[in-house]
Amino acid sequence: MTAAKKQRIGVMGGTFDPIHHGHLVAASEVASLFHLDEVVFVPTGQPWQKDDRSVSPAEDRYLMTVIATASNPQFSVSRSDIDRGGKTYTIDTLRDLRAEHPTADLFFITGADALAQIFSWRDAEELFSLAHFIGVTRPGHTLSDPGFPEGGVSLVEVPALAISSTGCRQRVAKGDPVWYLVPDGVVRYIDKRALYRDTAG
Numbered sequence: 001m002t003a004a005k006k007q008r009i010g011v012m013g014g015t016f017d018p019i020h021h022g023h024l025v026a027a028s029e030v031a032s033l034f035h036l037d038e039v040v041f042v043p044t045g046q047p048w049q050k051d052d053r054s055v056s057p058a059e060d061r062y063l064m065t066v067i068a069t070a071s072n073p074q075f076s077v078s079r080s081d082i083d084r085g086g087k088t089y090t091i092d093t094l095r096d097l098r099a100e101h102p103t104a105d106l107f108f109i110t111g112a113d114a115l116a117q118i119f120s121w122r123d124a125e126e127l128f129s130l131a132h133f134i135g136v137t138r139p140g141h142t143l144s145d146p147g148f149p150e151g152g153v154s155l156v157e158v159p160a161l162a163i164s165s166t167g168c169r170q171r172v173a174k175g176d177p178v179w180y181l182v183p184d185g186v187v188r189y190i191d192k193r194a195l196y197r198d199t200a201g
């Protein structure tokens, strides 16, 4: 009897305020490069390192993430960080996913900017025992290894999309279009819910 193939699950964590094509292209490219079976998008509940600005309600960010990923059968969205309550720590995200998928290999995807901050995250050293980390290139940010544990992190190049959620929010506030920066359904959701109209950034 042959052993069952181990599932390879990508985890794309983010505030997704709003989700944009930079997130989606990064997840898709990593799924292909690392032969992942699926990618789970995990919108943050309370992103504690963004306490200095107002973040849209979790349900809006969750629904935009569902809308944006619906067309890709490899993509799904987890409510884990939102439903846990309190501040969001990736150590909890990964423990929850590990409990849900005890035998799978987990791959946590981060942009170069987020990866550069990883040693400021809660229980940073333990993170690398729960998942393999994949840092992806992002325009305007340097992707480098400041001393990650051996074998704990892969650095990969993905198609460069100079899109940020901050830029999208600022465009909506100014009345500029965000068509083609975010999926069509997300444009319609932002409009219907009147998100970002008076945002400061």
Ligand SMILES: Nc1ncnc2c1ncn2[C@@H]1O[C@H](COP(=O)(O)OP(=O)(O)OP(=O)(O)O)[C@@H](O)[C@H]1O
Pocket (backbone or CB within 6 Å): 013, 014, 015, 016, 017, 021, 022, 023, 026, 109, 110, 111, 112, 113, 114, 115, 136, 137, 138, 139, 161, 162, 163, 164, 165, 166, 167
């Ligand atoms: N254009 C992009 N290319 C590659 N990775 C990205 C890109 N935009 C965001 N990411 C990565 O996606 C993850 C979630 O990002 P997040 O939801 O904070 O979006 P953001 O555009 O950085 O938001 P904000 O501008 O509000 O800080 C992070 O790991 C981030 O580095």
Ligand SMILES: O=C(O)c1ccc[n+]([C@@H]2O[C@H](COP(=O)([O-])O)[C@@H](O)[C@H]2O)c1
Pocket (backbone or CB within 6 Å): 012, 013, 014, 015, 016, 042, 044, 047, 049, 050, 088, 089, 090, 091, 114, 120, 121, 122
């Ligand atoms: O665990 C932490 O302390 C921690 C601190 C900052 C960010 N993160 C995670 O990094 C991912 C991207 O976060 P952000 O704030 O750039 O949207 C998301 O999954 C966050 O939960 C995690």
